[in-house]
Amino acid sequence: MSTVIFGFIFIIINFTLFLAFYRLFGKMGLFTWIGIATILANIQVVKQIELFGLTATLGNTMYASAFLATDLLNEKYGKKDAQKAVWLGFSTLLIMIVVMQLAIQFTPHPEDFAQGSLETIFGLIPQIALGSLAAYIVSQMSDVYVFSFLKKHFPKDSQFWIRNNGSTMISQLIDTLVFTSIAFYGYEFHIWLQIFITTYILKWIVALLDTPFGYIAKKFPE
Template sequence: MNRPQTYPVHQNAVRAFQHLDTITALFVAVLLISNVASTKILVAGPFTFDGGTLLFPISYIFGDILTEVYGYRRSRKVIWLGFISAILMSFTFILVGALPPAPEWQYQSAYDQILGFTPRIVTASLIAYFAGEFSNSFILAKLKVLTHGKYLWIRTMSSTLVGQLIDTAIFSAIAFANVVPTQLLVMLILSNYIFKCGVELVFMPVTYALTRWLKQQEQEDYFDVDTNFNPF
């Protein structure tokens, strides 16, 4: 059985990549925008979900691409950068909300109602994403070694099904427990999970194309053979 085309695996070398910074910036942007957008609950046909769900699944696609091309260790660094950025955003919103508004500014209550809810959303997002994304990256990296780099669609969907289930359940429970009725909470979890996994499936051709292009551009196809998977 022929092994698929691979590129040199640099286990210990420090390399400069052309596109890693761009993917990192986009990943962080998706995470932050999703956190703020999650303060609104939407209804679309039979589905009920928070606004962040429209964009958040893209972060898992980025996570798949990062792990597939650059390996778990570099993906772990990007995830932590996203966490730190989300904490900074939350702290800023809290500080701005606590400072007294100018006398002529009449929108303090609106600010508190929308962005005042964000710290709880961010807390939920951080805990859920920590568990979900690291599970996603771990499963994808392990499956890549087991399948010798073949069957990318099986690896991405398998890791997403597990990671998104963990992420969605934890996020919804922390963000909306005692905020929305239990029936609505269950609907949120189911709708979010189905939608997020559906996005992964629909964008599979894009994931394939980007992964193939990045491997060629970066001359990298990392296999996590001896990787330490400790998220810390």
């Protein structure tokens, strides 16, 4: 199976699970999903893949679902709940980084087999950890404010796609710029540019594909 086809299947499964989670647990499910998505996205981002002959990082789909959850909170419950969710996601990410950095400092048992793998995944160098935290809080807060701005100018239910895609694409541009600039500082420029372009293109594609799921979720009872 090609990477592109599997990628689309991966996106559909992710957002189907998102809908199921929201349908089952309502507003609290959106808050919880943001915490889950933040952790999984930052684990997946350490894996690099090749797409259309270009280098990209994994994690974009799960990360995009966190933005959709924030937009739905803003849409159905208001700006304050959306901001609270952003801080929840930030706190979740910070706790994961701190706790796992401490966890890998324990001397493993002679028969332990997991230490090397844990160090590979969670042994974040400071600039990657800083990049994740900075990009998350700046982009998510931008998403909340841009969505609220667009909601005032495009308030109709049929215009949700404008609010959702507009806020997500602007905030994801900020996220990609901040994260790649910090996390990949010191890389050769052409490698950094390739990661930046492919990552943002993937986020555009995912943002467009998540819109139908957003409309479905909007119809769920509060």
